[in-house]
Amino acid sequence: MKFRTKPVKGTFEVLPEDMELRNWVKETINKVYASRGYTQIETPCIENLELLNNSDGGENLRLLFKILKRGEKLKFDDLSENALCDLGLRFDLTLPLSRFYANNRNDLPMPFKAFQMGYVWRAERPQKGRFRQFTQCDIDIIGDKSIYAEIDLMITVPKALYELGFENFTIKINDRRLLKELVLSAGFEEDDFNTVCITVDKMDKVGNQGVVEELVSKGFAKDKIDNLMKNLNSDLSTFDNEYSKELEKLINVVSKKYPIVFDSTLVRGMGYYTGPIFEIVSDEFKGSIAGGGRYDNLLNKFQKEPIPAVGFSIGFERIISIFKENGFKIPNKKKKIGLVFIDDKYIDKAISMSEELISDGNIVSVYNFNKNKIDKRMKRLRNEGYEEIIIVDEK
Template sequence: MRDFLPADKSRRERVLAVIRERYRAHGFDEIETPVMEDYDRLHAGLGGDNEKLSFSILKRGMDAEGIRAAADDPADLADLGLRYDLTVPLARFYATHRSQLPAVFRAIQIAPVWRAERPQKGRYRQFVQCDIDIIGDATSRAEAELMVASLDVLDALGLTGGVIRVNDRRALDAMLEVFGFAADERAGVLITIDKLDKIGPAGVVAELRDRGVSAAAVDAFAAFVDRPATTPSFDDAGIRAALPDGIPDDVVAHLVALGETVAAARGDEAPLVFDPFLVRGMGYYTGTIFELAHPSVDYSLGGGGRYDGMIGRFLGQQAPAVGFSIGFERIVDLLPDAAPKGERSVVLVHDRDVALAPLLSLKAHLVAGGARVRVEQRAKNMKALLERSAADGYTSFATVGADTTAETLELKPLA
């Protein structure tokens, strides 16, 4: 959990403003949910490994004896927890307010979440997530809208050239069935396959053998993954060529329609790449899954997928849903420390004998004209004062004496 100095906070808010503006332009509406949810909801088996990283909140009013008596079961100690993502709260929100929402609901959520991570570069215990979700649309148009909006955000931030890796959990499950993995083996097999980028095909095959899963299935997987590497085209022929025989036609058709829709919306070839081994670890994904990549880094900048089964846990009836989360912390670290375009920001440096009333009158005059204004008393080391002001994003300064007026105020660039 981190503190942010003024320059860092300003940069983060500028990035957030761009994300909000672009998502709103694509027809999404922002909502807000509480930072806490019921313990049982956060531990309903929907959040995968993130459930193990959740911060629980001790029940109020428990004395030492009660804590000792309940210590064997965390559920007896806590009834609330800090949210570890924004998807579980959204599902609860939709179930609660469905009657007040449109049939197809497009939501923005931009807010902090908490996970008991081991702190390291790029992993924090408190971080901001920027999510967009569509509830109520089971077609590939929903996924396409999310992808087009998220690629638009990257373009608006100057991170052009982004691509989206795409797969489908139904294709993954069918592929494992074709290889011969038993149904009760597949969850563990997917955990290992998800390490393909880190440990390579040989490492994945070795770990699968160590798991003790079906040897014949591992042999079939090894033969498939050792085929000559190609980048499949995002069309029917390319997707089928990247998968073994036996994948359901409706799954392939859904992916093909997705590619065509994104290409039409972007006005050029869709920046989508089919990856038959993309897994994503969240247990609630039921269909299309995707990750946002950029050529400047070797890690993803976001991702998401379809989670049609989650809403029904809270609503009592099924509702199709799909979401995309941008990795805000990763993206903000890629952007330069630039001042906002077009902002007028002025430092008024005054002598000690300048009266307060006329000084603040000058400030009010500049603020009324749309400027951001800071007042500073003249220092012995003026160079340090001006350098600090420039680092804080100010673009000009003016010296104020006892006789200075709005008409005689001379602004000079901070360079």
């Protein structure tokens, strides 16, 4: 039987050159986050299905990869989902972080400043830019209810993007509580809020008309929809409450370092957001390259005591795609040197030379080539990025 060599649809393989780029991006982000007092953690890829299903994950709950029960636990007399499945692959890193904190809070500082990078899974329809397995890169603060937690994130994440080479970007910010005010004042009921938000969140993809058409298809009255579309043109001065005043304070501080604007149409898809929400959009590339928000109630699933939390996520795969499309070269790369010996009597000399060159900060690889094919093999090394190739012999 002949098996297919292609990876599963919606997943991808990483070749050595791409892996080098991915590692450089991760290391660059890590250095910035660590320099501002954030500590790195790691959480499991698998979570209990009951927890995932009750996470307020918005439309992502329809995209869960669910895992069948194993062994004696798996019985087919009941074919319901709850009877067949008990685990699932994580669809983001925020819910696992919340569970992680609740499980380890006695050993963690307060507030807890953390970051993590790892694969997440969503049963997406595979297409360009949408994968079933992809890397997320999250930074969070747990235990600080003040607006200064958001401010800290908004001077940290843009710094990481700047170190990656992004300069022409803008932070967009809104608040779910202000957004709810706009939705309710348009005539919608409070129970309609999440449904309306799911549709408005698609505005950057389908446009105003697409939002109107989807809300009509959901059975909402045309006058309410028209009122909502007018409300979504509001600026921050429209509001006069503590939430708008906090955003004004935030914008005033962050604007001294990075461009930031209020955007009443900003929604963010996750239903667990409770306060400020934000995205970073590039002036050069369509779509957002980072996003996040406050999720104060998510930890309530694990304990009675309310614990505030806010997070920001860089679009890791988006950045990798941008770099590859633009032929990005990693700056200050170490020099790659190939040491080639043909006669076995020079193997010790080649190894000694490699150790000396490595100690000088170079990347060095030693090869034993056949004399008859040496030209072809050396050409291959040059194509692999070796800047210098040294034949190791008596000279």
